[in-house]
Amino acid sequence: MKNLAIIAIIMLGLTSSVFGGGPWPQPKGNGYFKLSEWWTVFDQHYTDTGNIDPNVTTGIFNTAFYGEYGITNRLTTTINANLLSRNYMNNLKSQTTQEVIVPGEAINTFGDVDLGIKYGLTKQGQLPLSISLILGIPTGKTNAGSFGNLATGDGEFNQILQIDTGFGFKIGKNISAYASGYAAINNRTKEFSEEFRYGIEAGIGLLKNRVWLTSKLNVVESFKNGATAETVTSTSIFANNTEFSSIAFEANIYVTKNIGVSLGTAGAMRGEIIAAAPSYSIGVFYDMNK
Numbered sequence: 146m147k148n149l150a151i152i153a154i155i156m157l158g159l160t161s162s163v164f165g166g167g168p169w170p171q172p173k174g175n176g177y178f179k180l181s182e183w184w185t186v187f188d189q190h191y192t193d194t195g196n197i198d199p200n201v202t203t204g205i206f207n208t209a210f211y212g213e214y215g216i217t218n219r220l221t222t223t224i225n226a227n228l229l230s231r232n233y234m235n236n237l238k239s240q241t242t243q244e245v246i247v248p249g250e251a252i253n254t255f256g257d258v259d260l261g262i263k264y265g266l267t268k269q270g271q272l273p274l275s276i277s278l279i280l281g282i283p284t285g286k287t288n289a290g291s292f293g294n295l296a297t298g299d300g301e302f303n304q305i306l307q308i309d310t311g312f313g314f315k316i317g318k319n320i321s322a323y324a325s326g327y328a329a330i331n332n333r334t335k336e337f338s339e340e341f342r343y344g345i346e347a348g349i350g351l352l353k354n355r356v357w358l359t360s361k362l363n364v365v366e367s368f369k370n371g372a373t374a375e376t377v378t379s380t381s382i383f384a385n386n387t388e389f390s391s392i393a394f395e396a397n398i399y400v401t402k403n404i405g406v407s408l409g410t411a412g413a414m415r416g417e418i419i420a421a422a423p424s425y426s427i428g429v430f431y432d433m434n435k
Contacts, residue, residue, distance in 0.1 A: 167325045167346065168273040168309035170265040171215030172434065178212040181407065181428025191416035193386070202235040207256055219265040223279070227256025230285060230297035250290045257285040257298040272312060279305040287383070299383035301335040321350040338371030338386045357397040364390045389416035403435045
């Protein structure tokens with residue numbers, strides 16, 4: 146059970162807003178909204194030394210809503226809400242006798258919610274630069290199951306201050322593209338470690354911008370100033386002092402002028418105290434700007 150105690154699903158947000166976000170606020174009265182399903186199933190994890198160890202097969206599935214809406218041309222509100230989260234673990238069996246040591250369990254409930262505001266610091270025509278404040282609301286459940294090792298949230302209220310920049314450009318005459326980057330500080334509570342986050346993103350529009358292909362590198366570096374897993378959420382899959390480098394890919398296809406579907410995947414190239422398995426997502430979005 147100790148292996149389960151140090152597994153984290155920090156990848157929950159890796160593919161949530163690959164197509165939304167960036168340094169561009171939504172125009173006043175316009176928005177971008179997506180309903181998606183995200184999941185990962187894993188039987189191994191990165192340890193606190195970066196090695197990979199096995200664990201009982203564990204999975205988490207999130208039905209999430211992501212939205213951006215322009216209050217003014219420079220001020221945008223954002224939400225990323227896990228409306229339904231399922232966390233499960235299979236039977237834990239003896240390696241020699243295959244006897245069930247711990248029966249499998251599952252929990253189905255509401256997950257955590259991120260609420261944010263983004264403000265465009267530069268005017269139209271200048272290099273886009275924005276600043277965001279994102280509040281992590283602990284609406285998910287912690288310490289569920291017979292051994293307290295099932296959860297749909299980390300139980301702590303965190304605050305992320307983030308700055309984004311980027312630019313759009315043309316490849317030839319007909320192909321649109323963009324590149325952006327961000328840096329952020331995540332202040333966490335309840336003895337969780339603070340984090341430094343940064344990443345870069347690039348996208349290209351094909352078939353008259355009806356198909357967008359995007360890729361994103363996300364990095365989380367822990368300050369290592371949190372309590373150890375033995376004293377905080379020691380039986381939860383949402384662990385402490387976690388860090389990783391991850392690449393995410395997503396395809397967004399407009400079926401109509403405003404409505405489209407998205408397919409995404411993400412995975413960690415290196416990590417500490419996180420799942421060692423890819424995640425996947427599928428969703429439908431509505432883009433008011435088209």
